[in-house]
Amino acid sequence: MTPGPLVAVILLAPLAALMGCQIVRAPRVAEGLNVIAAVLVFAAVLWLLPVALGGPYILLHGYIIVDALGAWVLLSCGAVYLLASLYAVGYMRARDEPQRLHRFYALLAGFALTILLGPLMNNIGVYWIAIEFTTLVSTFLVGFEKTRESVEAAWKYIVIVSAGISLALLGIVFYYWNASAHLGPTFNLTWETLRSVAPQLNPTMALAAFLLVFIGFGTKVGLAPMHTWLPDAHSEGPAPVSAMLSGALLNTAMVGIVRFIHVTDAVRLGALPRTVVVGIGALSLAIAALFITRQTDVKRLMAYSSVEHMGVMTLGFGFGGPLGVAGALYHMLNHSLNKSLMFFGAGNALRAFHSKRISRIHHVLSAMPVAGALWLAGAVAITGAPPFGLFLSELTILRAGLAGPNAWAVYVMLILLVVIFVGFLNHFRAMYFGESAPAAATGRQPSRSERIWCVLPMWLAFVPILIMGLWWPSAFSHYFNVIAIQLGRGL
Numbered sequence: 009m010t011p012g013p014l015v016a017v018i019l020l021a022p023l024a025a026l027m028g029c030q031i032v033r034a035p036r037v038a039e040g041l042n043v044i045a046a047v048l049v050f051a052a053v054l055w056l057l058p059v060a061l062g063g064p065y066i067l068l069h070g071y072i073i074v075d076a077l078g079a080w081v082l083l084s085c086g087a088v089y090l091l092a093s094l095y096a097v098g099y100m101r102a103r104d105e106p107q108r109l110h111r112f113y114a115l116l117a118g119f120a121l122t123i124l125l126g127p128l129m130n131n132i133g134v135y136w137i138a139i140e141f142t143t144l145v146s147t148f149l150v151g152f153e154k155t156r157e158s159v160e161a162a163w164k165y166i167v168i169v170s171a172g173i174s175l176a177l178l179g180i181v182f183y184y185w186n187a188s189a190h191l192g193p194t195f196n197l198t199w200e201t202l203r204s205v206a207p208q209l210n211p212t213m214a215l216a217a218f219l220l221v222f223i224g225f226g227t228k229v230g231l232a233p234m235h236t237w238l239p240d241a242h243s244e245g246p247a248p249v250s251a252m253l254s255g256a257l258l259n260t261a262m263v264g265i266v267r268f269i270h271v272t273d274a275v276r277l278g279a280l281p282r283t284v285v286v287g288i289g290a291l292s293l294a295i296a297a298l299f300i301t302r303q304t305d306v307k308r309l310m311a312y313s314s315v316e317h318m319g320v321m322t323l324g325f326g327f328g329g330p331l332g333v334a335g336a337l338y339h340m341l342n343h344s345l346n347k348s349l350m351f352f353g354a355g356n357a358l359r360a361f362h363s364k365r366i367s368r369i370h371h372v373l374s375a376m377p378v379a380g381a382l383w384l385a386g387a388v389a390i391t392g393a394p395p396f397g398l399f400l401s402e403l404t405i406l407r408a409g410l411a412g413p414n415a416w417a418v419y420v421m422l423i424l425l426v427v428i429f430v431g432f433l434n435h436f437r438a439m440y441f442g443e444s445a446p447a448a449a450t451g452r453q454p455s456r457s458e459r460i461w462c463v464l465p466m467w468l469a470f471v472p473i474l475i476m477g478l479w480w481p482s483a484f485s486h487y488f489n490v491i492a493i494q495l496g497r498g499l
Contacts, residue, residue, distance in 0.1 A: 297428050
């Protein structure tokens with residue numbers, strides 16, 4: 009089967025859900041449309057994965073590219089969209105605001121559409137536009153609660169991220185200007201065009217362009233020190249939105265960085281660009297470790313964990329080679345599933361204990377036995393402990409680092425992962441096994457209801473990360489090898 013119809017389903021399903029939510033405006037219809045769209049997207053992505061191995065395919069007059077890397081990112085994003093859509097049914101019903109639900113689901117579908125567009129964009133300028141659209145749509149979701157904190161987080165998010173990707177646009181202009189000396193004043197700036205002309209680019213200008221796009225899109229990814237928007241945005245939005253931000257949006261921005269890294273390899277600038285990438289990845293881990301150990305807000309704890317894992321992923325792509333690429337891509341999928349599970353658990357805890365303060369959450373298993381057990385297992389998994397998928401991906405990235413010129417980062421990564429493991433799980437020890445806070449201090453007694461819509465997505469996220477920790481499918485290894493080969497050609 010050709011990829012065209014599958015791409016059409018991936019993009020048109022959320023668009024149809026968005027329009028349907030705005031037309032019908034009935035809460036039950038809106039949530040149903042969003043779930044149906046998410047199911048269709050995920051099914052189409054699964055079908056697209058083997059098709060993409062025969063690529064890259066260029067569609068729509070060169071504006072869309074279907075390759076193995078883009079399809080893998082779509083898998084991570086599509087999985088999170090499906091899980092978040094299912095979880096939103098139970099979570100948003102509990103808000104008891106039926107008059108606003110159609111707007112939420114319309115925005116969620118629109119957000120999913122913009123996220124899914126990014127990995128498919130072949131024209132670099134249009135890719136930048138797609139990333140900017142994700143910011144515009146998701147800003148309304150970050151501020152959806154309409155509290156003082158959420159509105160402030162939304163403003164902080166749009167200002168910082170827009171400033172960051174403005175730098176990325178400047179870097180793209182530099183690339184275009186540099187390439188125009190060889191391709192003429194007008195040409196289609198696609199990934200392959202830029203890669204093919206890369207050996208002829210002026211090295212100094214190419215390095216400046218790469219640093220600009222790396223800083224710009226790194227802001228969107230949440231890499232330190234450009235990460236300052238992320239803890240607020242991820243902690244103040246509704247739990248399904250937090251899952252989408254962490255498990256899907258960051259991947260869409262990361263794919264641009266990956267493509268630019270391998271374009272820059274062809275410029276032959278030596279080890280400097282990848283050393284910068286590795287250094288920023290290590291810095292992100294360090295910043296995350298500092299804030300995780302001293303965190304007091306449970307959703308901000310999850311947010312800083314996202315900074316950590318984006319740093320780990322950046323280290324994998326920075327180390328490069330088949331092992332680095334495989335580890336980073338495996339980490340991407342496992343992190344998307346695991347972080348969805350963690351934000352769903354945080355959302356359930358917020359509903360049960362009426363607070364995001366870690367000090368006010370106690371004896372979680374008594375309030376939510378099933379969801380609490382899944383959340384605790386997810387906490388162990390998100391720290392990279394065995395037998396879960398993130399353990400295998402981090403181990404693979406460490407092996408890749410030892411084989412390259414930036415082996416120093418391996419030892420930094422190991423030390424920081426141990427610090428994060430201890431600090432992160434210490435918070436969960438307090439929430440699960442610490443002394444109970446007096447009822448007068450918390451203000452309200454914990455609620456002990458567990459909605460099936462809020463527990464089922466946690467199971468759907470937990471089972472794959474456990475399976476992928478016990479078994480690395482050989483089909484994945486083949487897929488990652490194909491991507492490594494394609495990236496070697498700069499695709």
